[in-house]
Structure formats: C-alpha cells, structure tokens
Amino acid sequence: QSVLTQPPSASGTPGQRVTISCSGSSSNIGSNYVYWYQQLPGTAPKLLIYRNNQRPSGVPDRFSGSKSGTSASLAISGLRSEDEADYYCAAWDDSLSALFGGGTKLTVL
C-alpha cells in the first residue's frame, strides 16, 4: 500500500477538465516537492510536473499541478484521447526515501 494515496481511476470526455488527487502527510508532500508522471501503455514514465507546479519544456499547458498542505493535484484541461494513460505522483519523505502514489488510470470516454 502506497503512502501517497491516489484514486485508482478517473475518466472524462474529450474537451473536459479532470483532476487527479494525491494525498500524503507532513513528512512527504507537506515538506517536499511533488512530481507528476505520465505513463502511456507499454512505455516508460515521462515527467509532467516538477516542483509542485512547473512544466518541463514540451509539456502542453493543458497540464497543471498544485499543492496545498499535505495534498497535491494534477489537472488536465481540454482532455484528449492521447491523454489516456496512468498518472503517478511522487515526493520525497523526510525519512530519506522517495515515494510514489499507487497510480491513477485515466480513461477518455
């Protein structure tokens, strides 16, 4: 069981806005940066958001991240079929270990 808690699934129709939550504690999300990754079927993960809300070059501005207290969220606006993937949050813990959320499978209906 992951220490970072994500909903196992999420869904939306093309053009909609969806959000994926990631809940942690004061020792991880509460005191460290949050990262978000996208994993398309059969491929390696790709960095989507770093340092809570920063987008690497090449990531569309449809993807945005936020953090408040011990929780974080990934928002995807203007949903597209190619956004169908697994999404993971990650953060370091003050115990000097890194944590991943259990992952959220996003379905575009």
Add this chain to the structure above:
Amino acid sequence: EVQLVESGGGLVQPGGSLRLSCAASGFTFSSYAMSWVRQAPGKGLEWVSAISGSGGSTYYADSVKGRFTISRDNSKNTLYLQMNSLRAEDTAVYYCAKQPSPAAAGTGPDYWGQGTLVTVSS
C-alpha cells in the same frame, strides 16, 4: 539528447544475484544524481534506490535495504544496481532514471530509461 540504456535483466532463481547496468549519455553524468525505480507486472511504480552525483550518498527503500547496492562509475558514465538474495516479489521492470540535481534527496526523476525486466522464479 539524454539517453539511458539499461541492461543485465533476465531470469534468476530465488536467492540468486543479478547486476543491472545503465549506460548514460547526452549529459554530464557526474553532475546528476541517479535512481532506480521498478514496476512489477501490472502494478505501479516503486522507488528502489538513489545515489548522489559524486556517489557519496546512497538511499534505499526498506524493501531492498541490505540486499541491493547502488553504485556508479563516473568515468564510464554508468550506473549499477547489484541485487542479491533475490525474491519472487523483486520481479519487475527496473528503470534507470536521472535526477535534475547532484543531490539525490528531494528531487524526482526527470528522464527515464526504457527499463530491463528481472524475473525471479525457479
């Protein structure tokens, strides 16, 4: 262009050992921390270990502490993971990943390799 190419995966019996390698190119290897992340079949991502750019600091998940050893050879631009006392639950695709700073703690990977499959079975 950052490239990370893992090798060394395969089938090993429970209790056996395996050493994974990750050849890095496209960046100044010694300036960045590196990590290993694994994914069991059909499951989510699990962080395994991380090492600072100099190699002086290492970190491990509790599930592998005392069995796995992370190391790097900055002269060869190569990251390693020595895995001993392997168990069935270690079966997974192992990804090599680059971190965005020389310090391993506090940052998440920014680039990932394609992974190498390790299967622990008799």
